[in-house]
Amino acid sequence: MNIGEAARASGVSAKMIRYYEEIGLIGRADRSAQNNYRSFDARDVNELRFVKRARSLGFSVKEIARLLSLWRDRQRPSREVKAIAERHIQDLEARIAEMQAMADTLRELSRCCAGDDRPDCPILADLARVGAQ
Amino acid sequence: MNIGEAARASGVSAKMIRYYEEIGLIGRADRSAQNNYRSFDARDVNELRFVKRARSLGFSVKEIARLLSLWRDRQRPSREVKAIAERHIQDLEARIAEMQAMADTLRELSRCCAGDDRPDCPILADLARVGAQ
DNA sequence: GTAAGGCTTCCCATGATGGGAGGGTCAAGG
DNA sequence: CCTTGACCCTCCCATCATGGGAAGCCTTAC
The missing domain is CATH 1.10.1660.10 (Multidrug-efflux Transporter Regulator; Chain: A; Domain 2)
Structure with missing residues (x-):
């Protein structure tokens, strides 16, 4: 082949x-x-x-x-296989949680944004915010 | 500065x-x-x-x-900002769903794996499975 | 004989980030 | 005056998994 x-x-x-x-x-x-x-x-x-x-x-x-x-x-020993899988699951869960937090924040900002012709925009306001990074 | x-x-x-x-x-x-x-x-x-x-x-x-x-x-127009945010939210959601599916599958496989000294392992069995990729 | 398609290797690009080498600059303290 | 340490500069390399594409060889079918 x-x-x-x-x-x-x-x-x-x-x-x-x-x-x-x-x-x-x-x-x-x-x-x-x-x-x-x-x-x-x-x-x-x-x-x-x-x-x-x-x-x-x-x-x-x-x-x-x-x-x-x-x-x-x-x-x-199946223990070793399981350990690799468990570690990977934890890694996935951590990345999911991180992205979930991003998405939650963005959904809230987007919900507050009129999304029309006017320039006022809470999304940009948040990004430009001086406080907490 | x-x-x-x-x-x-x-x-x-x-x-x-x-x-x-x-x-x-x-x-x-x-x-x-x-x-x-x-x-x-x-x-x-x-x-x-x-x-x-x-x-x-x-x-x-x-x-x-x-x-x-x-x-x-x-x-x-705040519309444009919102559009970018919405697209990004969708992208995040898609990636989250994908990783969630991986994690779900792995949790199930891991749950079925004894994780002891014996070699039998449903995780490896799944990976080696011939069917559906 | 030629054209199509498959195979080979080699180089390049991606995206965002860090590491490190080699060398210039500046300020403080001996 | 000279040294030392803390900056800064540019340039190259590595990551991780994947694809694109070029140049060239081989095989098969017409």
Whole structure:
């Protein structure tokens, strides 16, 4: 299977497959001796799908590297996997809370803004406010 | 006022002040003829505080450029400011929803994971799952 | 034989931020 | 007068994951 087909089968772009290989997230693919094309098998595609799914859950490449190695290790303690997941959940929750606070503030400011032809604007007034940053 | 003092007064790092100047978000600061140091006044600091506050609400530099120009324009229609804010709120909401979905999925997987010495792990099982990406 | 499409590598850009090197400037104190 | 420390300057590099695009080789089909 060439890289294009592996990309289609896994949902990871050819560009990203090469990148993941370069940074060592996935192993170096075999090469055809004739044309130097990368060659993938079903195992590789499964690995790429794993990466794809983990990315879609927001894991960083670094976290995925760890998850992949735990996945390969039949003796892994599930504790370690769970710990990575929990840490990531906390990270997501923190970022969500931060953005939620931004959105709440903005909704309130927007609610108070007439949004017409007049120049008076509580949104700008808030941004220009001297106090609390 | 030198850049260090302006940084302290505005909460924007000296590094970022130079960057904002370079990309044209703020005007080029006057320079002392003697030593070529940038020179800031209260007006500049107010502008930097505006930028700082807008960044803390998650606006991109591009959006802030627009907000700054509306702020300077006494004839601005508040409609335009509100439109920018509303778009940004929607953007935030979309990103929050996305991260919320990730967190929900992960919480469920984590809840089902024993997190002990045994290798069985529904989190890895989900990542390795062949179906729906 | 040629055209299309796939593969290769290499370089560049993104967005906002920080780190650090190498070198000029200034003020205070010995 | 000289040193020291605290500024300031510019320039380059790194982050993180992703895509764009160029130049060039290979293969397949017509």
